[in-house]
Amino acid sequence: xxxxxxxxxxxxxxxxxxxxxxxxxxxxxxxxxxxxxxxxxxxxxxxxxxxxxxxxxxxxxxxxxxxxxxxxxxxxxxxxxxxxxxxxxxxxxxxxxxxxxxxxxxxxxxxxxxxxxxxxxxxxxxxxxxxxxxxxxxxxxxxxxxxxxxxxxxxxxxxxxxxxxxxxxxxxxxxxxxxxxxxxxxxxxxxxxxxxxxxxxxxxxxxxxxxxxxxxxxxxxxxxxxxxxxxxxxxxxxxxxxxxxxxxxxxxxxxxxxxxxxxxxxxxxxxxxxxxxxxxxxxxxxxxxxxxxxxxxxxxxxxxxxxxxxxxxxxxxxxxxxxxxxxxxxxxxxxxxxxxxxxxxxxxxxxxxxxxxxxxxxxxxxxxxxxxxxxxxxxxxxxxxxxxxxxxxxxxxxxxx
Ligand code: C5P
Numbered sequence: 001x002x003x004x005x006x007x008x009x010x011x012x013x014x015x016x017x018x019x020x021x022x023x024x025x026x027x028x029x030x031x032x033x034x035x036x037x038x039x040x041x042x043x044x045x046x047x048x049x050x051x052x053x054x055x056x057x058x059x060x061x062x063x064x065x066x067x068x069x070x071x072x073x074x075x076x077x078x079x080x081x082x083x084x085x086x087x088x089x090x091x092x093x094x095x096x097x098x099x100x101x102x103x104x105x106x107x108x109x110x111x112x113x114x115x116x117x118x119x120x121x122x123x124x125x126x127x128x129x130x131x132x133x134x135x136x137x138x139x140x141x142x143x144x145x146x147x148x149x150x151x152x153x154x155x156x157x158x159x160x161x162x163x164x165x166x167x168x169x170x171x172x173x174x175x176x177x178x179x180x181x182x183x184x185x186x187x188x189x190x191x192x193x194x195x196x197x198x199x200x201x202x203x204x205x206x207x208x209x210x211x212x213x214x215x216x217x218x219x220x221x222x223x224x225x226x227x228x229x230x231x232x233x234x235x236x237x238x239x240x241x242x243x244x245x246x247x248x249x250x251x252x253x254x255x256x257x258x259x260x261x262x263x264x265x266x267x268x269x270x271x272x273x274x275x276x277x278x279x280x281x282x283x284x285x286x287x288x289x290x291x292x293x294x295x296x297x298x299x300x301x302x303x304x305x306x307x308x309x310x311x312x313x314x315x316x317x318x319x320x321x322x323x324x325x326x327x328x329x330x331x332x333x334x335x336x337x338x339x340x341x342x343x344x345x346x347x348x349x350x351x352x353x354x355x356x357x358x359x360x361x362x363x364x365x366x367x368x369x370x371x372x373x374x375x376x377x378x379x380x381x382x383x384x385x386x387x388x389x390x391x392x393x394x395x396x397x398x399x400x401x
Pocket of ligand 1: 306322
């Protein structure tokens, strides 16, 4: 198919190889052509025939296969793809890549290629944490090789920790992100999302009802337009956007530090429902009821206003800063005043009175407030709000006309 994107999938020898079959299936469904290469060790787990059957293409195995050299030399095989994906990337395969070995088809392809490479490591937690693997990982990253995962969790060997291969859907999201071309390609955009939790003691905290759904949807919509995302989220219940770099924080102060560390960015969207106050007299041991039954007095201190701080930066101010105004009364007047007060470029105002069902719900009704005035958008799903906002951002950044 003309214009079809092509992945060369190198399957290393690990139990996670069975998940690579699912990756082939998902990638094909997403429109990719996938050619598979198995290492000898991979064939102990899944047969080349399975990969050939699912990919609908020949699965390559041996370096010194004369037919292959006549039909498709290894150099051509390694360069015909838009992206080479190594999944699972075993500790051994990573070591070979880092050392520049070329003693079988997989390692030779990886050494001969000038195509971008993405690896999905999978190994026992101790192997992953071993200094040799750490060194190899640093070398590979330094060579410009992309890494997705590994995940943390229970492993086939019975141990627990980082080392499980990333799920096929997450690998595919990363593949799409790397091959993405879109109006926002090359732009870096920050999105904050979710509530913050402000501790009272080790078991209690102050929070709010934000689910993080709107922030996740905005990050996903911007990523779909090709932007590189930095997604800073508090403890939200909404799923994290796939294929987006996520920085998890708990408190407003942690969110502020993560935001500042992420600068410079081209645009910053502050969708988080940051707690305005934290408990100044939070304690590190659980509070007990005392004999008098008198409730403890919580002393509140103001949290940093991240949106205001970023909007007023003299250096590194993003070209476009967008805030949200969740209001229950006089939505437009309050949001317009908020835009001035914060110093941001746009405010997306929404009515969060409980009867609207917006806070924590799947729909949103927003008004976009810019220097030019207020534009009311019809009530629509949070995904549609996100897509429309992403388009407006692309226009504001001059990425589309
Ligand atoms: O002042 P208010 O909380 O209503 O402002 C809402 C906007 O400001 C949102 O965009 C929110 O993400 C941002 N904000 C912030 N830091 C705070 C409070 C709000 O970034 N401490």
